[in-house]
Amino acid sequence: MRSFTTNPTVNKSLRLSVFDGAAFNAMMGLTQDFMSPFALALKASTAQVGLLASLPNLALALSQLGSPWISERLRSRKSLLVPMVIIQAVLWLPIFIMPQLFHNMAVWWLIALFTAGSVFGALGNPAWGSMMADLVPAGMRGRYFGFRNRIGGATLLSCFFIGGLILQLSSKQVMLGFGTLFGSAVIFRLASAYFLSKMYEPPMRRCPDPWHPMQELKTLPATNAGRLSLFVGAMMFATYVASPFFAVYMLTELGFGYGAFVIVTASASVANFLFMGYWGRRADKSGHLKVVRLTALMIPLVPVVWLVSHNLIYLIVIQVFSGFVWSGFNLSSTNLLYESAAPERRTRAIAVYNFLSGTAMCVGAAIGGVIATRLPEISGQSFLTLFLLSGILRGAVTLFMLPGLSRSSRDEDAPIISNGVPSRSVSRIFKVFQRFID
Template identity: 70%
Template sequence: MKTFAADPKVNKSLRFSIFDGAAYNAMLGFTQDFITPFALALKASTGQIGLLASLPNLALAISQLGSPFVSERLKTRKMFILPVVLVQAFLWLPILLLPQIFDGAGVWWLIVLFTAGSVFGALGNPAWGSMMADLVPAGMRGRYFGTRNKIGGMALLGGFLVGGLVLELSGQQVMIGFSVLLGGAMLFRLASAYFLTRMYEPPSHRCPDKFNPFKELKKLPVSGGGRLSLYVAAMMMATHIAAPFFTVYMLKDLGFSYGAFVIVTASATIFNFLFMGFWGRLADKHGQLKVVRMTSYIIPLVPVLWLGGHSLPYLIAIQAVSGIAWSGFNLASTNLLYESASPERRTRVIALFNALSGLAICAGALLGGLLATRLPEIAGYSFLTLFLLSGLLRGSVVITLLPRIISAGHNRMLIEEHKGSLTAVARPVIAWVISLLMSAGNWIALILQKRMVKFQSPQPEQKRLIEPYPPWPL
C-alpha cells in the first residue's frame, strides 16, 4: 500500500482509515440504495418516501449544530466518534426486525429508526473530519482521499451488487433478502468501529472561544468556507428535489426488476470510484476550486438527460456521467472546506457545512415529495417533469452562487483562484457552454411536451406497462 506520511504512526493510521472507509462503504452498499425499495416493499406511499429521504437529513442537520459542543469538551475526538458509530451499528437490528414486529405501521417505524441511525452516524463527522485533516498532509489530501474514496467506492459497489443479487435470488421471499442486507450492514459498521479504534489521533487544536452556532451562521456570507457551505447546500436542495425519486421512477413507473435497478444504479458507483484518483491528482496539481468548478457545470445536465429515454443502455450512460461529475465535486468540495478553515475552527466549520447541507437535502426532498404527484406529465411520466425542474434549479445555483465562491478573497481560497492561468481562459468559454446546454435542455423539454399530446391521444395509457409495478422480482 502507498506511503502517505513520513511518520510511521501517522501512515499506519491512514491505512486503518482506508479499511474503516471500506467497511463503512460496504454498509452503505447494503443499505443506501435499498432503503427506498425496502420502504416500497413495506407498502410506503410517495409521501412517505419523501419523508424517508427528508426527515433523516433534517434531524442530522440539527444534530450537527450540537456536535462541537460535545466533541470540544472531551479529551480526545475518538471518545466522541466511537460511541456514536457503535449506536448506529446496533440500530440496524430493529430495522431488520420491522417486517416481523409491525404490520401496518412498519413504514413509520422505518422512518423513525433510519432517522436515528442517520443522526448517530453523522454526529461524529465534524470531529472525524477535523482529525483526518490533522493526519493527512495538506499537499496529499487530493491523492489520499482520492485513494480512500476509490477503495471505498469499490466496497460500496461490491456491497450494492451483492445486495441486488440477494434480492433478485430472494424471489417471493424478498423480506428475507432485506434481512440479510441489514444484518450485513450492522456487521460492516462494527468492523468500521474496530478500525477506528486502531487509529492514532494527533493532538487537537482548541478554539479559545465557546461555540455559538448563531454567531457562526452570521459569518457565512463573508468567509470562503461559509460561501462554499451555502453553495453546496443550495446544490443539495436542487439535487434532492429529484434524487429520492429516481428509484421510485425505475421500480414503479418503468417496472424495472431489482436486477435492472442494480445495473443502472451501480453504473454511477463504478464511474465514481474509477475517476476518484483522477480528480484527486488534478485537485492537488491545479487546486480544489478548479475541480469544483469543472464538475459543477456537468451536474445540472444529469437529471435533464433522463428525459431523453428510458432504455437500459441509455440510463447506464447517464449514470456514468453522474458518477464522474459527483466524484470530483464531493472530493474537491470536502478538501476545499478543510483548506478554508484554520485547524482550531475546523470542527465547527465542518459541523455548519453538514448542518446546512442536511437542511437543504431535507427541504429539497420534502418539496420533491409535494410536487411529484402534482406536476404535469412529460411523455406520460410526472417524475420526468420533476427531473427537469431539478436540472434547471441546479443550473441556476451554478450561475448565481458559484462566482461568489470564486471571488471570495477573505481567506485561503484566494490562493486557489490564482494558481495558473487556466481559469481566466476557460471561464467565459465554460459559462457560454453551460448556458448553451441549459438552453438545449429547455428546448428538448418543449419538444417532449409537444409529443406528450400524441402520447395522450387516442390511448393515453398505451406506453404504460401492463404491470406498473411488480412487487417482487420476476
C-alpha cells in the same frame, strides 16, 4: 498497501482509515440504495418515500450543530466518534425487526429508526473530518482521499451488487433478503468502529471562543468556508428535489426488476470510484476550486438527460456521466472546505457545512415528494418534469453562487470575486442570507 507519509504512526492511521472507509462503504452498499425498495416492499406511498429521504437528513443536519460542543468538551474526537459508530451499527437490527412486528405502522417505524441511526452515525462526522484533515498532509489530500474513496467505492459497488443479487434470489421471500442485508451491515459497521478505535488522534486544537451556532451562521457570507457551505447547501437542495425519486421512477414507472435497478444504479458507483483517482491528481495539481467550478457546470445536465430516453443502455451511460461529475464535485468540495477553515475552527466549519447540506437535502426531498405527482406530465410522466425542474434549479445555483467562491486558503474576510471582478449578483445573494439569519 502503499505508504502515505514518512511518519510511521500517521502512516498506520491512514492505512487504518482506508480499512475503516471500506467497512463503512460495505455497510452503505448493503443499505443505502435499498432503503427506498425496502420502504416500497412495506407498502410505502410516494410521500413516505420522500419523507424517508428527507427526515433523516433534517435530523442529521440538526445533530451537526451539537457535534462541536460535545467534541470540544470531551477534548477528544475519537471519544465521540467511536461510540456513535457502534450505536449506528446496532440500530440496523431494530430497523429491520420492528416493522415486521408492527405491520400497521411498519413504514413509520422504518422512518423513525432509520432517522435515529442516521443521527448517531452523523454526530461524529465533524470530528472525523477535523481529525483526518490534521492527519493528511495538505499537499496530498486529493491523492489520499481519492485513493481511500476508490477503495471505498469498489467495496460499496461490490456489496451493492451482492445486495441486489440477494434480493433477486429472494424475490419470493424478499424480507429474508432485506434481513440478510441489514444483518451484514451491523457486522461491517462494527468493524469500522474497531479500525477507528486503533487510529492515532493528533492533539486537538481548541477554538478560543465558545461555540455559538447562530453566530457561525450569521458570519457565513464573510468567509470562504461559509460561502462554500452556502453554495453546496443550495446545490444539495436543487439535487434532492429529484434525487430520491430516480429509484421510484425506475421501479414503479419503468417497471425495472431489482436486477436492472442494480445495474443502472451501480453504473454511477463504478464511474465514481474509477474517476476518483483522476480528480484527486487533478485537484492536487490545479487546485480543488478549479475542480469544483468545472464539475458544478456539468451537474445541471445530470437530471435533464433522463428526459431523453428510458432505454436501459442509455440510462447506464448517463449514470456513468453522473458518477464522473459527482466524484469530482464531492471530493474537491470537501477538501476545499478543509483548506478554507483554520485548524482550530475546522470541526465547527464541517458541522455548519453538514448542517446546511443536510437541511437542504431534507427540504428538497420533502418538496419533491409533495409535488412529484402534481406536476404537469412530460411524455406521460410527472417524474420527468421533476427531473427537469431539478436541472433548472441546479443551473441557477451554479450561475448565481459559483462566482462567489474564492481560492483563499483560510477563513478571512475576502472580497467576493469572479475572475478578479466583484460579482454584484453574488454579493446580493449572500447579503439576503445574512438578513434572513439576523
